[in-house]
Amino acid sequence: xxxxxxxxxxxxxxxxxxxxxxxxxxxxxxxxxxxxxxxxxxxxxxxxxxxxxxxxxxxxxxxxxxxxxxxxxxxxxxxxxxxxxxxxxxxxxxxxxxxxxxxxxxxxxxxxxxxxxxxxxxxxxxxxxxxxxxxxxxxxxxxxxxxxxxxxxxxxxxxxxxxxxxxxxxxxxxxxxxxxxxxxxxxxxxxxxxxxxxxxxxxxxxxxxxxxxxxxxxxxxxxxxxxxxxxxxxxxxxxxxxxxxxxxxxxxxxxxxxxxxxxxxxxxxxxxxxxxxxxxxxxxxxxxxxxxxxxxxxxxxxxxxxxxxxxxxxxxxxxxxxxxxxxxxxxxxxxxxxxxxxxxxxxxxxxxxxxxxxxxxxxxxxxxxxxxxxxxxx
Numbered sequence: 001x002x003x004x005x006x007x008x009x010x011x012x013x014x015x016x017x018x019x020x021x022x023x024x025x026x027x028x029x030x031x032x033x034x035x036x037x038x039x040x041x042x043x044x045x046x047x048x049x050x051x052x053x054x055x056x057x058x059x060x061x062x063x064x065x066x067x068x069x070x071x072x073x074x075x076x077x078x079x080x081x082x083x084x085x086x087x088x089x090x091x092x093x094x095x096x097x098x099x100x101x102x103x104x105x106x107x108x109x110x111x112x113x114x115x116x117x118x119x120x121x122x123x124x125x126x127x128x129x130x131x132x133x134x135x136x137x138x139x140x141x142x143x144x145x146x147x148x149x150x151x152x153x154x155x156x157x158x159x160x161x162x163x164x165x166x167x168x169x170x171x172x173x174x175x176x177x178x179x180x181x182x183x184x185x186x187x188x189x190x191x192x193x194x195x196x197x198x199x200x201x202x203x204x205x206x207x208x209x210x211x212x213x214x215x216x217x218x219x220x221x222x223x224x225x226x227x228x229x230x231x232x233x234x235x236x237x238x239x240x241x242x243x244x245x246x247x248x249x250x251x252x253x254x255x256x257x258x259x260x261x262x263x264x265x266x267x268x269x270x271x272x273x274x275x276x277x278x279x280x281x282x283x284x285x286x287x288x289x290x291x292x293x294x295x296x297x298x299x300x301x302x303x304x305x306x307x308x309x310x311x312x313x314x315x316x317x318x319x320x321x322x323x324x325x326x327x328x329x330x331x332x333x334x335x336x337x338x339x340x341x342x343x344x345x346x347x348x349x350x351x352x353x354x355x356x357x358x359x360x361x362x363x364x365x366x367x368x369x370x371x372x373x374x375x376x377x378x
Contacts, residue, residue: 001148001195001240001241001243001274001275001302002059002060002147002148002338003302003335003336004334004335004336004337004338005335006378007370007371007374007378008325008329008334008337008338008339008370008371008373008374008377009059009060009147009338009339009370010057010058010059010060010338010339010340010363010366010367010370011058011059011060011061011150011304011338011339011340012053012058012062012308012340012341012344012345012363012366013197013199013245013247013277013306013310013340013341013342013343013344014062014064014065014071014150014152014197014199014245014344015064015065015068015071015152015344015345015346015347016049016052016053016062016064016065016344016345016346016359017064017345017346017352017356017359018045018064018066018346018349018350019045021041021045022041022042022045022066022349023349023350025038025041025042025067026067026068026069026349027069027113027349027350029069029077030069030113030114039132042066042067042132042136043136043139045064045066046063046064046066046067046136046137046140047136047139047140047143049063049064049066049140050062050063050064050137050140050141050143050144050146050149051140051143051144052360053146053363054144054145054146056360056363056364056366056367057363057364057366057367057368057370057371058146058363058366058367059146059147059148060146060147060148060149060150060195060338061141061144061146061148061149061150062137062149062150062151062152062197063133063136063137063140063151064346065152065344065346066136067129067132067133067136068152068349069113069348069349070113070347070348070349071152071154071158071199071344071347072154072158072159072161072162072163072199073113073114073115073116073162073163074129074154075154075159075163075182076116076163077125077126077129078124078125078126078127078129078130078185079122079123079124079125079178079181079182080120080121080122080123080124080125080181081118081119081120081121081122081123081167081177082116082117082118082119082122082163083116083117083119083120084114084116084117084119085114085115085116085117086115086116086117086163086164088115089209091205091208091209091212091249091253091257092208092209092212092257093208093253093254093255093256093257093258094253094254096254096256096257097253097254100253100254104251104253113348115162115163116163117163117164117165117166118163118164118165118166118167118168118174119166119167120167121167121177122177122178122180122181123177123180123181124181124184127184127185127188130184130185130188130189131188133151134151134188134189134192134194137149137151137192137194138192138193138194148195149193149194149195150194150195150196150197150243151189151194151195151196151197152197152199152245153182153185153186153189153196153197153198153199154182154198154199155182155198155199155200155202155226155230155233155244156175156178156179156182156226156229156230156233157175157200157202157203157206157223157226157227157229157230158199158200158201158202159178159182160174160175160178160202160210160226161201161202161205161206161209161210171222171225172225175225175226175228175229176229176232178229178233179229179230179232179233180232180233182233183232183233183234183235186198186233186234186237186242187236187237190237190238190241190242195241195242195243196237196241196242196243197242197243197244197245197277198230198242198243198244198245198271198273199245200226200230200244200245200246200268200271201245201246201247201248201249201250202223202226203223203226203227203246203264203267203268204246204247204248204249204258204259204264204279205247205248205249206219206222206223206226207219207223207248207257207258207259207263207264208248208249208257208258208259209249210222211223212257216263219259219263220263220267223264223267224267224270227267227268227270227271230244230271231270231271231272234272234273238274239272239273239274240274241274242272242273242274242275243273243274243275243276243277243302243304244268244271244273244275244276244277245277245278245343246264246268246276246277246278246279247278247279247342247343248279248284248285250310250311250342250343250344250347251311251353252311252312252353255282255284256284258284258285260288260291261278261285261288261291261292262291265291265292265295266295269295269297269298269301274300274301274302275301275302275303275304275338276301276302276303276304277304277305277306277340278304278305278306279306279342279343280305280306280307280324280328280342281305281306281307281308281309281316281324281341281342282306282309282311282312282342285342286324289305289324289327289328289331292328292331292332293331297331297332301332301336302336302337302338303328303331303332303336303337303338304337304338304339304340305324305325305328305337305339305340306340306341306342306343307321307324307325307339307340307341307366307369308321308340308341308342308362308363308365308366309341309342310341310342310343310344310345310353310354311342311343311353311354312353312354313353313354313355313358315358315361315362315365316362316365316366316369317365317369318365318368318369318371318372319369319372320369321339321365321366321368321369321370321372321373322369322370322372322373322376324369325337325339325369325370325373326373326376326377329373329377334377334378339366339369339370339373341362341363341366345359
C-alpha cells in the first residue's frame with residue numbers, strides 16, 4: 001500500500017452512487033430479469049467512476065462497487081449455500097425510537113432486497129463475477145494517473161452478520177466455512193495488483209445487531225472469533241496488501257448504542273492488515289481520535305480516518321478536513337495517515353443519503369483539506 005510520503009494521500013471507503021442504468025443491471029440480475037449488454041454497462045460505469053474519482057483529487061480509488069447490489073449480499077452469486085430471504089433485525093438504537101424507524105422505512109430509507117440464509121455447505125461457486133470486477137477495475141485504473149486501486153470484499157464476519165446461519169452446527173463452524181470460501185476472492189484481488197479492502201462492520205455494527213442480546217464479554221469473544229476467521233482467510237497474503245474497514249452502520253440515526261472505540265479497537269488490531277479505516281467525522285465518533293492517542297498502535301499500521309461524513313449533504317469545509325487530518329498525523333506521524341471517508345456513499349445500489357453531485361463535491365473538499373494539511377505538515 002502507498003504511504004503519504006510527501007503529502008497526505010486521499011481515498012474513500014468504496015461504494016459510490018450508481019447510475020440508473022447500473023441500478024437496472026444489478027436489480028435485473030437480482031430479480032432474474034437480466035438486462036441486455038449488462039457486462040458492457042458495468043465496464044463503462046467502472047471506467048467512468050474511476051475517472052471521476054481521479055478528477056476530484058482522490059488518489060487511491062475503487063470501482064465504486066458498481067456490480068454489487070450491496071457490500072455483503074453479493075456473495076450469494078460467488079459462493080454456494082445461500083438461498084431465500086431472512087427476517088430483518090433492526091439495530092438496537094433504532095428499536096428505542098420506533099417512530100423514527102417507521103419514518104425511515106416509509107420514506108425509502110430502508111433498502112429492500114433479499115438477504116439469503118445459509119442453508120447448505122459453503123464453497124466456491126463461481127469466480128467469474130470476481131474476475132469480471134478485477135478486469136474492469138484494472139483496465140479503468142490503467143487509463144488514469146491514480147496512485148493506487150483497491151477493491152472491496154466482504155469479510156466472513158459481515159457475511160455472517162447479514163446472512164443468518166441455518167445449516168452449520170455452530171457460529172464458529174459457519175465462520176470457518178465462510179473464511180475458506182472467501183479466501184479465493186481475496187487472493188484473486190491481491191494477485192491482480194489491487195489492494196484488498198475487507199469490509200468488517202460486524203466488529204462495530206455487530207454489537208447492536210448480531211450481538212445486541214449479548215453481554216460485553218460475550219460480544220468481545222464473538223468479535224474475536226470473527227477476526228480469527230478473517231485472519232484464516234488471509235493466510236499467505238501480506239498485510240501490506242490489505243486494509244480493513246470498521247464502522248457502526250452507514251445510516252443516519254441515534255447511534256447511542258454504538259460500541260465505543262475503546263472496545264472495538266483492540267479487537268480490530270488483531271487483524272493481519274496494514275491499514276485501518278474507521279469512522280471519525282460523524283457526531284457519534286468524532287471525539288474518538290483520543291482513543292488512538294492513548295492506544296498502543298503497531299508501528300507499521302496506516303490509519304485512514306473518516307474525515308468526511310457519508311450520511312449528510314453538508315460539504316465539510318477543507319479547513320475542518322485539514323484539522324481532522326492533523327489530529328491523527330500528530331498521533332502516528334504524517335506518513336502513516338491517509339484521509340478517508342466514514343463509510344461508502346452508496347452502500348446499497350439505488351440508495352444513498354447523499355446526493356450524487358454532492359458526493360463528488362465532498363470528495364473534492366476531502367482533497368482540498370488534504371492539500372491544506374500537507375502544506376502544514378511538510
